Amino acid sequence: MSTDTLLVEPSAVSPTKRIVGELLRSREIAVAVVFVLVVALTTIKSPNFLFSSDGWRDLLLTPCLLLILAVGQTAVIITRNVDLSVGSTLGLTAYFTGKLFSDHPGLPIIAVVVLGMLFGAVLGLVNGLLVAIFKVPALVITLGTLYIYRGIFLTWAGSDRINAGDMPKDFLSLGTKTVLTIPVLTIVGLVVLAAVGYYLHTARGGRELYAIGSDPDAAVLYGLKVNRRIIGAFVLSGALAGLAGVVYTARYGTVSSNAGLGMELQAVGAAVIGGVAIFGGSGTVWGAAIGAFLLVTINRALPVVGISDFWQRAVVGALILGAIVLDRVLSARQERRLVAAREETRSAR
């Protein structure tokens, strides 16, 4: 009796073929195709959507806030948690940024960016500590901090608002500046994306985030530092929400008390559409980034093709539902097929 009969043979295909095959079957490509289709169809209807300098800039610039938030959100969701406080963190940091400029006019821009990220990281640390120490689901903890951070923002700002006049011109020009037709803020977003994507793929810490989300109990049995990693993910999410707050200020020039309102759900939505499993363990920041581009672009494209505001929201909802249902159906079918195949090999003997 050969012992080889029932085993899962290694794939005999060449590395290039394997990589191409994996790429073609990946969720990221599927979402990217939808994104290209949306852009193409809208451009046919209204060529200015893509082929004007404003159209091109908006296509790249509008998603960059959500892109940064979705990258941080992905790191958290991968660990089977969620961070609902990022919208409030963004708003609070945006106001903090404006205040820094108006109270300390001489401060260099880079210092403000770093301080903004640190501020966000502290808010993220609070989330992470609460989740890791009290073992309360992150959904509940971050729903609480969502309101608390927003409340702090409202109390601090009062009826005050930050105006463009409070900030240096160099900072505000970041919001419109481009390099080789690509907006600077988008480049910031892409750099963040690349850095986090690289970390999640190649660092031990990054892989452990996946492991924790895939099976938290197994992660404990493996002797991984589960709490430390989860806290780290929340700090990253908070720091990126802080960065998004600084970017928000540079982009819009004004900060009122509803800055970032509801952005947390868009960030979760972008990640889910991009193939980040809501139960953790799988998905990439690349997917979440494309999801963010798709979400924002669809919202902009629908009015162009003449669809009313109500349906715009419904379309976004349908996208999210579709993505989740598709995931469930596919994995359930695969699971059942694998069990059936195993039973067959068993009874064949």
Place this chain on the structure above:
Amino acid sequence: MPGTAPEGPALELRDVAKSFGSVVALRSGSIAVTPGSIHALVGENGAGKSTLVKIVAGVHRRDSGVFRLHGEDVDFGSTADSKAAGVAVIYQEPTLFPDLSVTENIFMGRQPVGRGRRIDRAAMYAEAERLFQGLGVHIDPRRPARGLSIADQQIIEIAKAISLDASVLIMDEPTAALSGVEVERLFAVARGLRDEGRALVFISHRFDEVFELCDTVTVMRDGDYVSTDAIAATSVDEIVSRMVGREVAELFPKSPAEIGDVVLEVEGLSSLGTFHDVSFSVRAGEIVGLAGLVGAGRSEIARAVFGVDRYDAGAVRLAGKPVAARSPRAAIRAGIAFVPEDRRKQGLVTDASVARNVAAVIRRGLTHAGVLTNRDENKAAGPWAGRLEVKTSALDMTASTMSGGNQQKVVLAKWLATEPKLLIIDEPTRGIDVGTKAEVHRLLSDLAGQGLAILMISSELPEVLGMADRVLVVCEGRITAELSRDEATPEAVMHAATATTAHAIEEEATA
């Protein structure tokens, strides 16, 4: 025997005890495993084997006793500690990360890193290939762990243990879910590891495997150490009698009842991967015991009959009428009552009052113009709770504050209020103290006397033997024996419950 080996035992436990609250899981566990040997650990369900393993693995801390590794006293506070000391445990259900590749599963937390602490994936895959080659298996190192058979998952766990260079390997019922060929492969791997000088502990209920693979066997019973023998110097019968070695006490009084017509008929029930071709019947006034090892598929069969879980083929009839599949509601209407294994989770609303719990299933019949009042509930619940002697001062008491025995009675009362023809009860006395156990047994016996058909699932052999008129033994999803009250001895049930797959396949081939 231990101590005579030149290096002394690799793993030694002596008089190790462990309690959880007032429940003693391990009274005095002892085992000594020499390097280069495969040591079998056998015992009934609840004999304390798993607790012993978990102490060695660092999951639990022992209360007292000696625990030595390679002659040195150790005390593990976490699984990371035991791993660092060179102990690897392979559980019956391996714990892998389903979303990650098998290679990542092997190396998680200690991946080879190159420059800038980047994970060196090429080196990792090469090392995994080398490990699989050494084990003589072919598994694609890049495929995700999701969808691997239990056998392949165990191979991954073993590869992990080898890459850790573990000196002590414990396998907790590794063959329970494996087929014949898979067992052969596992044994080949285990012998290879033994010949490298590692110490292996092999926990199994299958004696043919124990006798084929191991060189020494330690028997445990009720949390106590019983004996250690060289395999060559003992026999299956000797081991079985040591495992069960206690009298079936008069604790379980089943008064003879008049056996009536067939109430439940189950024919050819099959569910992919859990049970196959299960057929049996239960008559009025009869208690049928469903015996077998934990994980044999007994609860799954019961859940399928009651319509909680799906089944792929077969039929269930109650009093001659077919019962719809996948509908507990239809099963209740047909006259089936089901008391699940885990009372707190599946059988009781622990935060609600006794009356509300008892009235829960018949609520629809109690409402006045769609409105249900506490008075209605109390009125309906009173007689039932009284009949079962539930000791609660008032029906308003919440169920969570009651003892396990009383909770069980409340669940029973709830179902009896539906006036069922068949009662399915899963582990009726788990977690109940001895005195109340007898009460629950008397109650079941009375109910049978009143003409109720009872299907009782129990992992406690004495309970099955004492209570059941007929015993069905389930092994790996198949009914391997049907024994009358007179035929049902501990040995006969144990033999049928540990019947090997090979045996089952032979039967299939001849059928």
